[in-house]
Amino acid sequence: MSKSPSSRSRASGRVTLSDVAARAGVAPMTASRAINQPDLVSSLLRQRVEQAVQELGYVPNRAARALASAQSNVIVVLVPSLSNTVFTAVLQGIQDALDDDNYQLLIGNTRYSDAEEEKLLNVYMQSxxxxxLLSGLTHSPRVQQMLETSRVPVVSMMDLSSDPDLLCVGFSQVEAGQAMTRYLIGKGKKRIGFIGAQLDERTLRRAEGYRKAMADAGLADTRLEIMVPDPSTIALGAELLGRMLAQVPDCDAIFCCNDDxxxxxIYQCQRRGISVPEQLAICGFNDLPASAWMKPALTTVGTPxxxxxxxxxxxxRATIRGERPAHAHLDLGFTLMARESA
Amino acid sequence: MSKSPSSRSRASGRVTLSDVAARAGVAPMTASRAINQPDLVSSLLRQRVEQAVQELGYVPNRAARALASAQSNVIVVLVPSLSNTVFTAVLQGIQDALDDDNYQLLIGNTRYSDAEEEKLLNVYMQSxxxxxLLSGLTHSPRVQQMLETSRVPVVSMMDLSSDPDLLCVGFSQVEAGQAMTRYLIGKGKKRIGFIGAQLDERTLRRAEGYRKAMADAGLADTRLEIMVPDPSTIALGAELLGRMLAQVPDCDAIFCCNDDxxxxxIYQCQRRGISVPEQLAICGFNDLPASAWMKPALTTVGTPxxxxxxxxxxxxRATIRGERPAHAHLDLGFTLMARESA
DNA sequence: CTGAAAGCGCTTACAG
DNA sequence: CTGAAAGCGCTTACAG
Incomplete structure (x- = not known):
C-alpha cells in the first residue's frame, strides 16, 4: 500500500498515464485515447479520465510519446541570426503559421556559420x-548529406533555388540587387558604390545583381565595391562610408547591402555635412521600421x-502530411521603396 | 536473413544503438558506454564502436535517452518578444553561456501575454x-502553481524580486525610471511627460520610478502620463508625441519608456520643426544601437x-547541478547615457 | 572492463 | 467502444 516507489524503481515520481488510468478505473490504453482521440471513447469514460487528469495534474511525457509513436512533432528552424530583424520576422511568420498544430519549434542560431549550422543540425537530428526549415541555399557537404540520408522534409527560405526539386520560399536576391542598381542608374548616377558586410550568400547575390546592372550600363569598376566579413551594424556603415569616399572621391551613390x-x-553624412541625396545618394535593403521615419527617409528594397x-x-506542413506542393518554388517578390535618400 | 523489418515490426527503420553494437561485436550496453562515457571502455572496443557509428551513420535517439534516463537536457526560455532587440540580446547571452553544455533550448515567445505564457509552459512541461528561464516577475496563478509543483529550477530575468528566495538576475526597473526622471529634473525640466506603451511589467515599473521622482520634486501631474497598451514602435512614438503636445502644450521634456x-x-519633432533638446527634451530606455548614432544622439538608459x-x-546551470548560488538576486545595474537629446 | 535483464512512459497493432 | 500484450531505443542497476 506504500505510495513511495520501491528502492529498485526507476520511476521519475511524476504522475503517469497509468496513474490517471488507475484513478479513472480504465486501462492505460483507454486513458490514452480519451486524451488524444476523445471521439473514440464513450463520454462517460472520457469524463472520468478528464477528471483524473485534473485531479492528478497529469502532464504527458513527450519523450515517451515520441519514442512509442516514432513521431516527434518537432520542426527544426535554422536562422543565421537572432539580432537581425529580418530573421525574427521570419520566425514570427513560422510561429503564426504553425500556431495551432502542436508542433514544437527547435530554433537554432547558426551565426552565419556553415560549421555552426552543421553542429546544430547534428544535435537537432537526435530529436x-x-x-x-533552412535559411539560404548553400550548406556544407555534410549538411547536404545528412539531409538527404535522413529523408526529412526540408524547405529553404529567403532565396530561390536553381534546383527545381528543392522546396523553397523567397525571392530572387540577384534580381533585387539588380533592380535597385538600375534605379540608381536611372536617376543618372554614374559612380555607384556597393557596400557589403557579413558576406553571407544573400549579400553576395545582391552584389551579383549590382554587378550585372553596372556591367550592362558600362559602369563597372571593381574599386566601387567594398566587401568586408564583419557583421552589419550602424557603426560599420558609418565607417565604410568614410572608406568609400576616401577610395572613390567622385562616388555619387552608395548601395548598402542592408538597412543597418x-x-x-546616412548618420555619418549628417555628421560630415554631406547632403543626402544631393551630394550623395544612399540606399539600403530590407526596409527596416526606422527607414521610413528617418530624415532623409531611406530608399530601400522592401522584403516579405x-x-x-x-x-x-x-x-x-503540407509536405509533412504527404501533400505535394503545386510549385516547389514560391516567389514572394520584393518592392523597391523609392523615398528621399536616393 | 531479410534486412527489412517484419510486417509486424514498429521499428522506425533508423539505425539504432543495437545495430551499432552488433556491428562492433559488443553488447548495446558497451556501445552506449563507448559513446557517452568513453573512459569506462577499453580503447579497443571504443574504437570498434566509434567505427561502427561512422559506418552506419548512427544518430542517437534523444527521446529514448530522455525516457530511459529521466533527464531531458532541455532548458526552457520564455521571452515576451522576438522582435525586441532587448530579448534577442538576452537569448544570445543564454546561448553563449550554455554553448558547451549539450542543453537543448526551447525558446518560447509569450507575446507579452500571461495567457500565452501559460499555454507555452503547459506544452513545454511535457518535455x-x-x-x-523566465522573463519578469509576474505570472498567472496557474503558472506559479505549475512551477511550484514541478520543482524545476527557475531563474527570473530582467528585474529584481522582493522575494528573497526567488532566483533572479536583472536590475531595478523602478530605480532606473527614477534615475532618468531625476536627471531630467536636474536639467531644470518642470513639465516632464511620460510615454508608456505595451504596458508590460517593466514599463509599469519604470513609470512607478518616474512617479516617485516627480512626486519627490513636487512636479506630479497625472495629465503628464500617456499609457497605451499597443506595442512599442517608432510609428507609435511619433503619434504619441503629437498626443502629448496636444494634451500638455507646455511640456518641456518627454521620458519614453523605451528607445523605439x-x-x-524625435523623428516627429524633426518633421514638425521642434528643436530637441532646446524646445523639448526627449529620452528613452535601453540604448539601442541607433540611439548613439542618430541626430540628436539619444539620452537613454543603458541596460545589461x-x-x-x-x-x-x-x-x-549551477542550480541544476545542485549548487546553491551565494546570492539569489544578481543586480547587474543600469547606466544613464547622457547624450544630446536631453 | 563488460553484459544480461529490466524498465522508462507511452502508443501500435490486434482482438474482442 | 475497450483492453492485454508487445515494443519504441535507450539507460539504470546489478552482477561478474
Missing amino acids: NPDGI LAHGA RYKIGFEAATML | NPDGI LAHGA RYKIGFEAATML
Missing part, C-alpha cells in the same frame, strides 16, 4: 524532427520576410 | 525540462541585457 549599414552611412516564414512553414 | 518610442518622437541572459543561464 528526429518531422521537418526542417545604410542608416550608419514575415510572409516567407509563414509560407515556408505552411509548405513544410 | 520535462531540467530548468526554466523615443526614436519616433546580454549579460542578464548570460548570468541567468549560468545561475540556472
